[in-house]
Amino acid sequence: MTDTRIAKPDSGLPLNRSSPWKKMRRCWQLYVIIAIPLAMTILFNYVPMVGLQIAFRQYSARGGIWGSQWVGFRYFITFFTSPSSLRIIGNTIVISLYTIAASFPFAIILAIALNEAFSLRFKKFVQMMTYAPYFISTVVLVSIMQQLLDPQLGIINTVLSSFGIELGSIMGQPSAFRHLYVWSGVWQTTGYSAILYLAALTSVSPELHEAAVVDGCNKFQRIWHVDIPSLVPTIMMLLIINMGYVMSVGFEKVFLMQTPGVLSVSEVMSTYIYRIGLVNFDFSFSTAIGFINSSINLVLMLSFNTLSRVFTKNSLF
Numbered sequence: 630m631t632d633t634r635i636a637k638p639d640s641g642l643p644l645n646r647s648s649p650w651k652k653m654r655r656c657w658q659l660y661v662i663i664a665i666p667l668a669m670t671i672l673f674n675y676v677p678m679v680g681l682q683i684a685f686r687q688y689s690a691r692g693g694i695w696g697s698q699w700v701g702f703r704y705f706i707t708f709f710t711s712p713s714s715l716r717i718i719g720n721t722i723v724i725s726l727y728t729i730a731a732s733f734p735f736a737i738i739l740a741i742a743l744n745e746a747f748s749l750r751f752k753k754f755v756q757m758m759t760y761a762p763y764f765i766s767t768v769v770l771v772s773i774m775q776q777l778l779d780p781q782l783g784i785i786n787t788v789l790s791s792f793g794i795e796l797g798s799i800m801g802q803p804s805a806f807r808h809l810y811v812w813s814g815v816w817q818t819t820g821y822s823a824i825l826y827l828a829a830l831t832s833v834s835p836e837l838h839e840a841a842v843v844d845g846c847n848k849f850q851r852i853w854h855v856d857i858p859s860l861v862p863t864i865m866m867l868l869i870i871n872m873g874y875v876m877s878v879g880f881e882k883v884f885l886m887q888t889p890g891v892l893s894v895s896e897v898m899s900t901y902i903y904r905i906g907l908v909n910f911d912f913s914f915s916t917a918i919g920f921i922n923s924s925i926n927l928v929l930m931l932s933f934n935t936l937s938r939v940f941t942k943n944s945l946f
Contacts (some may be wrong), residue, residue, distance in 0.1 A: 639915035668741045684917035697913075713896070717923075718876075721897040724883075727811050733864070735819045740826030741856055745848065759820030771885040772811060792926040798890075806891040810882065822867075829863040830856060853880060865943040873930035874920045 653660060679694070684704060690743040708714050739759060765773075777783050778799045786796060799805050833856060841851045863878040880899035888893045898918065906915025938944035 656738045658804070666759045681916065681920060683913050684920045686913060688913040688916075689709035700913075704914045705901060705921065707914065708918055716893070717896050717898060717901050720894055721876050721878050721899075724807055724810060724878050724897060728814055728872050728878075729875075731811050732815050732818060732822065733868070735815055737781065737826055737857075737860065737864070738822040739819055740860075741852055742832060743823065743827060744856070745852070756820065756823075759823065761820070762817045763821040765817060767879070767881045768885065770813060770817060771882060774809065774886075778809075800886065801888050801890045803891045803894045806886065806895050810886060810895075814882075825863060825867065826860055829860050833859045861941060865937045865941050866945065869930060869934050869937055869945050872933040873926050875929050876925045 683697070685699060685701055686694070687703075688697045691696070696763075725849060739777050743752050743756060746755070761798075780786055780796075780798045786799070787881050789796060795925050800809065837855045838851055841855055846854065876898055878897045878899060880897075880903065883895055883897055884900050884903070887900065899922075902915045902922070905911050905918065934944050934946065
C-alpha cells in the first residue's frame with residue numbers, strides 16, 4: 630500500500646521539493662514577459678542614479694562626472710539659504726495639495742453618479758464627454774485658455790465687458806494663476822480618474838444594497854454606508870501615490886502658463902530646475918535641487934503610507 634502521508638522535515642520521509650531553478654524553467658515564459666520591462670526599469674530608472682553624485686561635485690564637461698571636484702553639500706546649503714527657496718517650495722506644495730483636494734471629490738462624485746444612472750445610453754454619453762478632455766494635450770489646453778481669457782478678443786472678457794465688468798488680463802494676475810491651473814486640470818482629468826472608482830464600485834456585492842433596502846435605507850444612505858466605504862481602499866491607494874508626486878507639479882503646464890507677472894506664485898521646483906540647469910547651465914545646482922525634490926516626495930509618500938496603514942488599515946506596503 631502506498632504511503633500517502635505528507636512528508637514533514639523530521640519524519641524521515643522524502644520531501645517532494647523542486648529547486649527555484651526548476652520552477653523558473655517550468656514557468657520560463659512568464660520570466661521572459663517581465664524581463665524586458667524589468668530591464669527598461671533598471672536601465673532608465675536606476676542606472677541614471679549614478680549621476681546623482683553631480684549634486685555633490687562642481688561638475689564640468691571637461692572633467693566629467695568622476696573627474697569633477699567634490700564639494701559635498703555646498704549646493705544644498707546654497708539652495709536652502711537662498712531667499713527664494715521657501716517661496717518655491719511653498720508654491721509647489723500649495724499647488725499640489727490644492728490640485729489633490731479639488732480633483733478627488735469630483736472624480737468620486739462623478740463615479741457614484743454614473744454608477745447610479747439608470748439609462749445605459751446616458752451613462753455612456755456622459756462618460757465619453759467627461760473622458761474626452763483627457764486626450765487634449767497640455768499645449769492645446771493652455772492655448773484654449775489663452776484664447777478664452779484674452780483681454781481683447783476672449784469670449785469671457787467680451788461677455789463680462791458687456792455687463793460693465795473689466796477684468797483685464799486674467800492669466801496675468803497672480804491671484805488667478807493657481808485657480809486656473811487647478812480647475813482646468815479638474816476639467817481635463819475628472820473623467821479619466823472616475824474610471825478607477827467605477828471599477829471599484831462594480832465589485833460591490835448587490836446583496837449589501839439589498840440588505841440596506843430591507844433595512845429601510847434610501848439611495849443617499851446606501852451611497853454613504855455601502856458605496857463610499859467600498860471606495861476607501863482605492864481612495865487611499867491613489868492618495869498615497871499622489872503624495873509621492875506632491876513636489877513634482879507638472880512642468881509643461883506651469884511653464885506654458887507662466888508670465889513675468891505671475892512668477893511669484895507660479896515658480897515651482899520643476900521650472901526652477903529647468904531655469905538653473907538648462908538655461909544657466911548650472912548642472913550641479915539643478916541636480917541638487919532635483920535630489921531635494923525627490924527626497925521630499927519619498928518622505929511624504931512613506932509618511933502618508935504609514936498614517937494610512939495605522940488609521941484605515943490600507944497601505945501600499
